[in-house]
Amino acid sequence: MSAYTYHLTCEYDGTFYHGWQRQPHCPTLQAAIEKAICSITNVKTVALTGAGRTDAGVHAAAQSAHFQLTKWMDPQRLLLGINAVLPQDISIKSMKLVDAAFHARYFAKQKTYCYFVYNGPIRSPLQRLTAWHLRAPLDIAKMRVAAKRLRGVHDFTSFTATQSDAQNHKVMLKTIRIVKKGEQIIFTLVASRFLRYMVRNIVGLLVEVGRGHRSATDITSILKAKDRQLAGPTAPPHGLCLMKVEY
Amino acid sequence: MSAYTYHLTCEYDGTFYHGWQRQPHCPTLQAAIEKAICSITNVKTVALTGAGRTDAGVHAAAQSAHFQLTKWMDPQRLLLGINAVLPQDISIKSMKLVDAAFHARYFAKQKTYCYFVYNGPIRSPLQRLTAWHLRAPLDIAKMRVAAKRLRGVHDFTSFTATQSDAQNHKVMLKTIRIVKKGEQIIFTLVASRFLRYMVRNIVGLLVEVGRGHRSATDITSILKAKDRQLAGPTAPPHGLCLMKVEY
Numbered sequence: 001m002s003a004y005t006y007h008l009t010c011e012y013d014g015t016f017y018h019g020w021q022r023q024p025h026c027p028t029l030q031a032a033i034e035k036a037i038c039s040i041t042n043v044k045t046v047a048l049t050g051a052g053r054t055d056a057g058v059h060a061a062a063q064s065a066h067f068q069l070t071k072w073m074d075p076q077r078l079l080l081g082i083n084a085v086l087p088q089d090i091s092i093k094s095m096k097l098v099d100a101a102f103h104a105r106y107f108a109k110q111k112t113y114c115y116f117v118y119n120g121p122i123r124s125p126l127q128r129l130t131a132w133h134l135r136a137p138l139d140i141a142k143m144r145v146a147a148k149r150l151r152g153v154h155d156f157t158s159f160t161a162t163q164s165d166a167q168n169h170k171v172m173l174k175t176i177r178i179v180k181k182g183e184q185i186i187f188t189l190v191a192s193r194f195l196r197y198m199v200r201n202i203v204g205l206l207v208e209v210g211r212g213h214r215s216a217t218d219i220t221s222i223l224k225a226k227d228r229q230l231a232g233p234t235a236p237p238h239g240l241c242l243m244k245v246e247y
Numbered sequence: 248m249s250a251y252t253y254h255l256t257c258e259y260d261g262t263f264y265h266g267w268q269r270q271p272h273c274p275t276l277q278a279a280i281e282k283a284i285c286s287i288t289n290v291k292t293v294a295l296t297g298a299g300r301t302d303a304g305v306h307a308a309a310q311s312a313h314f315q316l317t318k319w320m321d322p323q324r325l326l327l328g329i330n331a332v333l334p335q336d337i338s339i340k341s342m343k344l345v346d347a348a349f350h351a352r353y354f355a356k357q358k359t360y361c362y363f364v365y366n367g368p369i370r371s372p373l374q375r376l377t378a379w380h381l382r383a384p385l386d387i388a389k390m391r392v393a394a395k396r397l398r399g400v401h402d403f404t405s406f407t408a409t410q411s412d413a414q415n416h417k418v419m420l421k422t423i424r425i426v427k428k429g430e431q432i433i434f435t436l437v438a439s440r441f442l443r444y445m446v447r448n449i450v451g452l453l454v455e456v457g458r459g460h461r462s463a464t465d466i467t468s469i470l471k472a473k474d475r476q477l478a479g480p481t482a483p484p485h486g487l488c489l490m491k492v493e494y
Binding site: 083122 | 258259260306308326330335336337338339340369370371372373375377488
């Protein structure tokens, strides 16, 4: 039986979801989109494979995923139909028919994440769901020096979840950039792949550096130690947004 | 009895409120902040006067208001206390003791509003509560030409609520600027005062121009006619944000 593979990108506000991956008794992004696909295509079940699993509370401007159907459907009509039944906090931004062998995770060449910090003395209601509020002023220059030490190929064991299921923790971190716009600080990270909690653990440590609790030179020894205990706290999920997946 | 007048600025996500002004049986911003002030100052009632009334669903980055207390309290401690009891979608950003005669509305010299449009073919979940989604591409150049005709002193009767209680509809519109950043279009309006629904009615008409349904030359005749029926539809509230009140 031939199958048609569809590749979609989607945007979502992750606030009300228990992350990407389907779980029993919990609203998840995968389950919500699968349900919408089933309702439009009139199939009983469909398996949606994401480029990666975003954690509970994490957002996406452009997550990427694929699924297969046994019957052909026009991608644009499929997109409109699915969007019509999806809740308002999720939308399919693009949909195309791709080679049957396409795989959203295996074929991904590069991902971009942004982490948003609101660095002001008083909380910002308008950013409460999309930025980590930090009161104490952060030293951007210090954080940039520290970030530079993370750039390149490293074993990021110290920056991943202790229960990470990845066999190999070597990652090429191509870009790590810190931009300040008024009270907003944006961390942008680009890599071919990310380990679980990697961005949030890196931001957690950089914030420690920005506060003056850790120094840039600590970074090298933390990387070398390959010990999660040595790095900083994990930044909360709601400041994180998956911006782009490239193939 | 002497009274101490406090001037505060506050930020809020207006999504879950029936606007600024206190109303029976409805959550409003005024009522929420008054309740927080009472709980911290241990007074039975307090009257909070805003620089203006934002409508249901409208946001504020910096609304301005004043209230009076008969006993002196340190403004900074008052601010922290009130923020500690306010819901997460409201925060007091600044608080100071001012001249007893200060009045947040009468003393206001200038207000700045921004109206946010998300102009893309597919809805943006991350902007769904803070931007008006318009699918059809808007012609920015045409909207700018039309906006220019609104700048300056005009009788804005055609752009206010039919039930407006203002006696005089002459307003000096100092600035009306349209900026496009990717799929976001930001309308910025500055005036000494705004009539009810004025920003939303202006944006509603400019969008009609941007769509090609109305022309810039219509603006002059609409202003002259002083007839609400002639202008465009009212833009929805959630794209609007009160940015600044100047004294």
